[in-house]
Amino acid sequence: MKVYISGKIGEDVLSEATRQKFAKAEAYLREWGFETFNPTTSGLGELAEANAKANGTDFYTEIMALDIAELKKCDAIYMLTDWRDSAGAQREYKEAQRNGIQLFYETKD
Numbered sequence: 253m254k255v256y257i258s259g260k261i262g263e264d265v266l267s268e269a270t271r272q273k274f275a276k277a278e279a280y281l282r283e284w285g286f287e288t289f290n291p292t293t294s295g296l297g298e299l300a301e302a303n304a305k306a307n308g309t310d311f312y313t314e315i316m317a318l319d320i321a322e323l324k325k326c327d328a329i330y331m332l333t334d335w336r337d338s339a340g341a342q343r344e345y346k347e348a349q350r351n352g353i354q355l356f357y358e359t360k361d
Contacts, residue, residue, distance in 0.1 A: 254287040256323045258344045259332025289322050320347050330356035
C-alpha cells in the first residue's frame with residue numbers, strides 16, 4: 253500500500269522543522285511496511301517552477317497539481333495533526349475523499 257503524507261508546509265523554503273515532521277511520519281509509515289510519497293522530498297519543486305514559468309502561473313498552482321497527481325496514485329493519505337492549518341492539505345483531503353482514497357490520521361503522542 254502506498255501512502256501520501258499530507259500536512260502543513262506553507263513555506264517557500266522548507267524549514268528543518270517541516271522536513272523533520274514529514275521525515276518522522278515517513279519513518280513511522282515505513283516501519284509498518286507502507287511505501288510512501290513525501291512531498292518534502294519528492295523533487296517536484298524544480299518541475300513546478302519550470303511549469304509555472306512555461307504556463308504563466310505560480311509555483312503553488314503547479315506544485316499542487318503535481319502533488320494531486322501523485323496523491324491519485326496512492327492507496328491512502330496520512331493526515332498530519334496540523335493538516336487543518338493548510339489550504340493545500342485541506343485540498344488534498346478533499347481530493348482523497350472524492351477519489352475514494354483511504355484516510356489515516358496522525359495522533360498526538
